Amino acid sequence: MSDTAPTSVVDQVLAAVSELLPEIAASAAERDRTRSLPRYVLDLLSSAGAFSVTVPTTHGGPGGGAAVAFEVTRLLATADPNVAQIPQSHFVYLRLAELAGSASLLDELFGAVLTGERVANAQSERTGRTVTDQTTRMRLVDGATVVDGRKFYCTGSLTADWIAVLGRDEDDVEQVGFVRAGTSGLTIVDDWTGMGQRTTASGTITFEGVRVDPSHVVPRQRAVTGPHGYGAFAQGLHAAIDVGIARGALTEAAAFVRSSTRPWFEADVERAEQDPLLVQRFGELEVDVRAAESALVVAGAAVDAIASAPPSRVDDVAREASLQVAAAKVLGDRAALAVTSALFELGSTRSSDDGLNLHRHWRNARTHTLHDPVRWKLQHLGRWSVAGTPPPRGPQF
Structure with missing residues (x-):
């Protein structure tokens, strides 16, 4: 009999994702350059179980929690953060369905995801005073929920099934409708023009009289306002993307220095990686990245702890999860921006060659870190530290 513990399905998925990373990374620069959507990569990941890793065991899934979702996202972001941003919305809306969806929705949605199908978001609008304002309307007509509206920045929509x-x-009242891609009246336009995260399959979606089964409509506030860590889960996935960007960029910077960077003459060394000042800078950045990675692990465990917290402590545990995720997001933001900028400092003039497309790392980091500004994460952390004021519950926390 073997003494080796059996490998869980979650571990198998993480191993499968890790094995795909070199292939994903090898084509990332070219996808960015030509703005080619990663359809083939997403299909590989679906086949590997990456998109179904959080499906609850009660519905035949692996039952991975926040820590697993964060790690899948982080791993993908080390190779291509565009690919990593697509499961962010997918995992978030699966979580919403799990917390507040009808039994029939869960059966159909989770069953579809287990076969490799993917969910994208249609959330943001351009016309409101803030990003939280919604003009999209849902009304009951002849036993169906009818949706009319226009959404922008719909990450993953161009390759999604839902x-x-x-x-x-x-x-x-805010509601979320789960609609099959291809439903009559639903139109997706490939019009994302961001300088970074160019291949996140983000389009504009128009809903014109789109009919949805009322059982596929979920009251959003049930998940957002409860002590479930829904917002912390969503924000932790964003933090995971930034942390992955930082690690991926630092790894590529080191490879470039070893292969292409000439040593500065004053260092009096044979190779650039022997320059003590350059080594020092790599050490500083390594600390930044490791701190962000560690904070992300702590944050994932904190969000997962909510599910097992006794009723008398669940509010305290949910609050701590939000604070830990906020810290991880700040550290991830800082690490991603620091490393992707320092990449050129470390790689010297040669690294700025446009043909190398190393600037995609900075463009990706700068674009993605615009999500949910960390200055407000610092505000909430500061308010808790100074006055014991708990962070608000919402999709951004």
Whole structure:
């Protein structure tokens, strides 16, 4: 009998994702240069179980929690953060369905995801005073929920099987409808023009009289306002992307220095990686990245701890999860921006060659870190530290 413990399905998925990373990374620069969507890569990941890793065991899935979702996302971001951003929305809306969805929705949605199908978001709008304002409307007509509206920055929508659309019902209550891609009245336009994260399959979606089964409509506030860590889960996935960007960029910077960078003459060394000042700078950045990676692990464990917390402590545990995720997001943001900028300092003039496309790391970091500004994460951390004020519950926390 072997003394080796059996490998869980979650471990198998993480191993499969890790094995795909070199292939994903090898084509990332070219996809960015030509803005080619990663359809083939996403299909590989679906086949590997990456998109179904959080499906609950009660519905035949591996039952991976926040820590697993964060790690899958981080791993993918080390290779291509564009690919990593696509499961972010997918995992978030699966979590919403799990917390607040009907039994029939869970059966159909989780069953579809287990076969490799993917969910994308239709959440943001351009016309409101803030990003939280919604003009998309949902109304009951002849036994169906009818959706009318227009959404932007719909990450993953161009390659998705399901669209999770956020809108307001006739009582002005926020609802999320899970709609099959290809449903009549649903139009997706490939019009994302960001300088970074160019291949996240983000398009504009128009809903014109789109009919949704009412059982596929989920009251969003049930998940957002409860002590479930829903916002912390969503934000932790964003932090994982930034942390992965930082590690991926630092790894490529080191490889470039070893292969292409000439030593500065004053260092009096044979190779650039022998320059003590350059080594010092790599050491500083390594600390930044390791700190962000460690914070992400702590944050994932904190979010997962909510599910097992006794009722008397669940609010405290959920609060701590939000604070830990906020810290991870700040550290991830800082590490991603620091490393992707320092890459050129470390690689010297040769690294700025446009043909190398090393600037994609900075463009990706600068674009993605615009999500949910960390200055507000610092505010909430500071308010807790100074006055014991708990962070708010919402999709951004």
